[in-house]
Amino acid sequence: MLVSNRLSLILLIFCGVFGAETDEIKTISVKTGDSVVLHTGVCEINREKQILWLFGAEDPDTLIAEIYKLSISIYDTYEGLKDRLQMDQQTGSLTIRNITTSHSGLYTAQIMNSMTTFKRFSVMVYDGGFSSAVMCSAENGPEVSLSWFKGRERLNQTSSPDLSVTLSLPLEIKDRNNDVFHCVAANPVSNKTTQFSFQEHCPLNTDSSHSCGFTEAVIRLVISALVGVATVAMLFYDVRS
Structure with a gap:
């Protein structure tokens, strides 16, 4: 038994x-x-x-x-x-x-x-051609939002009233370019930013191949907000046909 x-x-x-x-x-x-x-x-x-x-x-x-x-x-x-x-x-x-x-x-x-x-x-x-995705996530809290920006242009945003979930926001990038993208986690009194660019995170090797491959590179920041400490993680995926 x-x-x-x-x-x-x-x-x-x-x-x-x-x-x-x-x-x-x-x-x-x-x-x-x-x-x-x-x-x-x-x-x-x-x-x-x-x-x-x-x-x-x-x-x-x-x-x-x-x-x-x-x-x-x-x-x-x-x-x-x-x-x-x-x-x-x-x-x-x-x-x-x-x-x-x-x-x-x-x-x-x-x-x-x-x-x-x-x-x-x-x-x-x-769609089978060159395409990349960056996933930004942050611990949720009261009135916390997560946004992706290119310059001053907001590309997308998410928030959730369910404080038990982790906020997560993907950004799809169709072309390898010189742009710098910023992920911002914010509440009404504070914010924290992490950024992504191909030049910084996935520079080309001398043989002109991508150095990232299909593995994830993680960047972590700590945000001090009203509700305490939240962690922002950025995961990069490089997808090639």
Whole structure:
């Protein structure tokens, strides 16, 4: 009986019954036309478990699929996604087929049973030519926002009232150029900036190949804000066909 209980405990841990980390976002990079599978980490769904899949370009707030009482529903709530989605009835994992650049963004699985846990994915879709993405993230707090700038032009911005999540904001760069991009984490009384440029982070080698490759380079800053200390991390991904 003791051995059986231990095996059951191990199985529960591997299946994520005790909850997934809610502040970690997994970044996935794919090309247009590919298929991508977003895994829930659930081993098997029972009739009482409900899983919601949410999507948003900058904030996952649109319901696109769900499973409840073993019944799957796929919703036509975002352009061109419904016919590309497939949900696994046993695990609730989501497959996106023939993906396009318009489907880049944040996907969240909200897994509800006796407790609610989350799995979060940032999906970057590229058209096959040169394209790069920089991911900037910061610990959330009251009235904290995260923005990308090129010069004084704000390129995108995100914020969330859910203080338990980590703010994350991707920036897609179509061409290798000399521009300097700034990521700014700010609240009403303070802000902190980190920057990205190809010259600084990914200079060309003498053989004219990129030095970054498909690995991530991490730059960390510390922000002292009203709510305490927040960490800003910048992850760079270089995607080549």
